[in-house]
Amino acid sequence: MTPPSPQARFGTDVYAHRLTAAARAAAGAGLAGLVITPGYDLRYLTGSRAQTFERLTALVVPAAGDPTIVVPRLELASLKESAVTELGVAVRDWVDGDDPYRLVADALGEPPLAVAVTDSMPALHLLPLAGALGVVPVLATDVLRTLRMIKDPAEVDALRKAGAAIDRVHARVPEFLAPGRTEADVAADIAEAIVAEGHSEVAFIIVGSGPHGADPHHECSDRELRVGDIVVVDIGGPYDPGYNSDSTRTYSIGTPDPEVARRYSVLQRAQRAAVDAVRPGVTAEQVDAAARDVLAAEGLAEAFVHRTGHGIGLSVHEEPYIVAGNSLPLQEGMAFSVEPGIYFPGQWGARIEDIVIVTADGALSVNNRPHDLVVVPAS
Structure with a gap:
């Protein structure tokens, strides 16, 4: 695969504004936060073109607090073309044997009452994430669609x-x-x-x-x-x-x-x-x-x-x-x-x-x- 060109994403300020708007929208919807796995929503928010694999990569956007990205250590290179580093997003990498779903739950803080996930999240990750959170997530579509529209x-x-x-x-x-x-x-x-x-x-x-x-x-x-x-x-x-x-x-x-x-x-x-x-x-x-x-x-x-x-x-x-x-x-x-x-x-x-x-x-x-x-x- 040809690596993305230097023009393959916008400037960092664009993504900073979008992350702030996403957190504000999550709060307005009464959510503890958003969990975004690879796909168009992650690309919209950070410029990342990371792909979905059996190992979890997820951006956690709390309604209050700073965002975190949970990523397998062997996939850290996938963040290089994104704005994650320049945005100052906390990176929680993990290795086989760790529980990445617990890392997501920890990034959201107190046991949440409601969390929204991107509609492209595979069941492979959705079900164990629900177990770690103790709640069944809702879709983030309504929260993100106005931003993307x-x-x-x-x-x-x-x-x-x-x-x-x-x-x-x-x-x-x-x-x-x-x-x-x-x-x-x-x-x-x-x-x-x-x-x-x-x-x-x-x-x-x-x-x-x-x-x-x-x-x-x-x-x-x-x-x-x-x-x-x-x-x-x-x-x-x-x-x-x-x-x-x-x-x-x-x-x-x-x-x-x-x-x-x-x-x-x-x-x-x-x-x-x-x-x-x-x-x-x-x-x-x-x-x-x-x-x-x-x-x-x-x-x-x-x-x-x-x-x-x-x-x-x-x-x-x-x-x-x-x-x-x-x-x-x-x-x-x-x-x-x-x-x-x-x-x-x-x-x-x-x-x-x-x-x-x-x-x-x-x-x-x-x-x-x-x-x-x-x-x-x-x-």
């Missing part, structure tokens, strides 16, 4: 850089689309471009040509592209320090059928309506409805088979989810996709996706490629 300036900057990088990839996609090439051929070229344009790796690539475009989660296959195909290209990946891009554009190999063009123009209006609806105080479901109403008015409601968007950050999919039934009011700093699509099984599909960030009075899109159906010459 509201992106700070450093995160916004990272998302904008990721968005610009994936825009550069989409600008190159037409050169990869040619009749006779397979979806897999195109995906391989896109994978190289994603890394070449600055991403640390590829998270996902969807190349859905012709009838495959009607499957929103199609990846790629050995199907050969043909003249007249509509091709959905949905791509993304992490950009240091680990914030993800995710953008979809739809292409036509040769001039599209007039009815395809008409339906696609409705999809454009739906995506624009949803972006225009974004502002603080509007609910997630209202943004979803803004896109859905445009499609319904043109008889395309049944062709839109998924939610309008998902939050994004260290994880490609996180809260907030832009979906019917989610009455969460948007707040400045939230970041999510706006990606309505239309799908006609056995025929074709189309999707337009941008990542937007809620501003004081609207939305900032980090993706700025044109939304038109991109016509690629057939020869």
Whole structure:
């Protein structure tokens, strides 16, 4: 594995602020503290990319007091790329034969009444930790989700850089689309471009040509592209320090059928309506409805088979989810996709996706490629 670059995390002050906010949120929720094992929450709080093994690594964030990280001695090197040392977090290392769960309990202080754990903690650690604490932990999701949903300036900057990088990839996609090439051929070229344009790796690539475009989660296959195909290209990946891009554009190999063009123009209006609806105080479901109403008015409601968007950050999919039934009011700093699509099984599909960030009075899109159906010459 390639070691993280020096730019693979933010400055120490960013993580110091997050740890303080997490402790304050835990106190506000009536918790004794948080126990965070490796995963996106640990990376968010300390910049650590440590992995979960059978030996426990856990960050303990008391509601009152200083944080501690419990780590196997043989895994101490995993902390080097994090901000743990610079933050002054106490390190309690342990060796085989010690009880790391007791170290966690000791770091929390008096026998706690309530403790929250990250939702990625494996049962391998959750069950013995509950035994050591004498209480069954609750999930820290409600405590941490607001912190992670509201992106700070450093995160916004990272998302904008990721968005610009994936825009550069989409600008190159037409050169990869040619009749006779397979979806897999195109995906391989896109994978190289994603890394070449600055991403640390590829998270996902969807190349859905012709009838495959009607499957929103199609990846790629050995199907050969043909003249007249509509091709959905949905791509993304992490950009240091680990914030993800995710953008979809739809292409036509040769001039599209007039009815395809008409339906696609409705999809454009739906995506624009949803972006225009974004502002603080509007609910997630209202943004979803803004896109859905445009499609319904043109008889395309049944062709839109998924939610309008998902939050994004260290994880490609996180809260907030832009979906019917989610009455969460948007707040400045939230970041999510706006990606309505239309799908006609056995025929074709189309999707337009941008990542937007809620501003004081609207939305900032980090993706700025044109939304038109991109016509690629057939020869």
